[in-house]
Amino acid sequence: MTPFVVLDALAALTASGTVLLLFGQWAVPAALPCAWVACLAVQRAYEQHCLRTGTDEIRRVVRAAAMVALAASAAWLLPSGAGLLHDTLFALPVAVVLTLTLREARQARIRSGWHRGRDRERALVVGPPASAAVLISFLHRTPACGLEVVGVCGTVDEAVDSVRRGGCDAVIALPGPALGAAQLRTLSWELRERDVDLMLAPVLADVATGRLTLTPVAGLPLMELHGPDLSRLSRVPKELADRVLATVGLVLLAPLMLAIAVLVRLDSPGPSLFRHRRVGLHGHEFTLLKFRTMFQDAERRKAELAALNQYGDGAFFKIAHDPRITRVGGVLRHWSLDELPQLLNVAAGQMSLVGPRPLPRDEADELPEEVRWRRLLVKPGLSGLWQVSGRSELAEEERVRLDLNYVENWSTALDLRILARTPGAVVRRTGAY
Structure with a gap:
């Protein structure tokens, strides 16, 4: 736990230094670092199980700040108490933000494997x-x-x-x-x-913690599982954000998309855009748009390449080194640039920025009925859990599981986490072919 104690003390010292530079007072800089670490310890912020990131850690840090503020309030009775309280209330927000930032940076290093598991x-x-x-x-x-x-x-x-x-x-x-x-x-x-x-x-896997509540009944701690919130009202902010962000994205990326369209036409005969019918919200079909990445006879050659399908003889069809892909198409797929026209689908309300993978009708019909209708409770997405978890390298069952995981645990926070992970998934190019 020593690294976290040092980081928390560093955050408090930085906040104290800010007070010293601005107001020239030594009382808070002298007392805050030790008081901050002590209050965090009282809030059990240094126990092993408390060092996992999440809302619990935020609550502990905020409660520690409240303890320091309460102690500073008691100094109001002293002759110089007003100044001490002022300086403390100024320094605390800085200490809270820096503490959470440094802790998250430390956890990110641990999760990235830089420490080769020594801190896991x-x-x-x-x-x-x-x-x-x-x-x-x-x-x-x-x-x-x-x-x-x-x-x-x-x-x-x-x-x-x-x-x-x-x-x-x-x-x-x-x-x-x-x-x-x-x-x-x-x-x-x-x-x-x-x-x-x-x-x-828990007995159930893939359940977000926000859907679980510990409820005491007759002295017994029972776990209450809340159903997914997929009401139309709860989706209004997501709908508005999707259309606004997609429209802004189309405006900003218009020159790039125009250049890609020209390159596709110059590289091989055929249209720049590939249109394909996909199943959307509640089973309604729509025309999905992508930049064309294959030769025009790709569908005709599919039968002769069936033996190479990495998903067997099912409706899902994917080949690691597909000979039907053009030179420009290979680059577009590598960097997921072929997906950019789907911003038009998002702006039109047919798709979302984040959601399950949009499936053709034949692939959707291959899924069990219960799985199929659950996936259709939300709009398909330009990005999603399976896209940021390995894309085409994932097994078919894993991709379906991740899509259902998203539907059952959807929240604005989950969308933001997926969007934040999407650029990294594109840069790593894992499973992009």
Whole structure:
């Protein structure tokens, strides 16, 4: 935890230095760094499980700021208390912003693998093998979670033995017949003595924390699962933002799109735009626009290349080195520039900036009925979870799972996170072919 203590102290020192430069007072610079770190410690901001990013960390930092402000308010009774309170209230917002920024930067370095796992929490999974395998695959797909699985145990006794031998910071318990209330209570006491966190995995996976609420009923802590909020009213801000941003994007990118259109026409015979019917909101079809990246006879040659389809003999069709792609088309696909005309679809209200992948009718019909209608509850998107998670390198089942994950857990915050990750996914070019 030492790096976080140092970062928090640095944030407080910077805020204090600002006060010193502006007002020339030494009281706050002398007291704030120690008081800031102490209040964060009181709010349990240095416990291992509290160092994962999220709203809990923000609440702890804000509560620590409230504690410092309350202590400074008590100084109002002193002769120079007004000045002390003024300086403290000036420095606190700076300290809060810098603390959260430095903590996030530190966590980003850890998640990026620069520390080769030395600062990641080592987790032991206990539960049925099948459930453990699913959980581990989830954690591997999301390295930003900060957890590294170091072992799997089938029973509590095995987990206790592993914990006693050391080597883990947390234990993740999965629902199963071998994990009753008595076993979990025994495990929690054993972990308490060794300062190891115990985390209980829910039965449902791919559920955003915002949809879960811990509700006490008859003395029992019951987990309440809220349904997805996909009402028309909740989508109004998203609709407005989509159309405004798409229109602005079209204006700014018009010269680039015009240049691409000319290059496509010069590279091979045929139109600049490729039009294809796709299934949109509530099953209504629309014409999706893309820059043409293949020769005109691409559809006719599809049958002769069927054996190379990486998705087998299903409706999904993708080839890693497709000979039907033109020279310019290969560059456009590499940088996802062929998708730019879809801004017209977004501006027209047929698509969204973020959403599930737009499917042709034949591919949509291949999906199970329940999966198909759930995907159609929102508009398809120009970007989405699967696009920023590996694109064409993902298996078909994984792409469908990510699309459903988006629909079930949609929120404005999720859209913003996906949009923030989209440029990085384009630059990495993972699965872009």
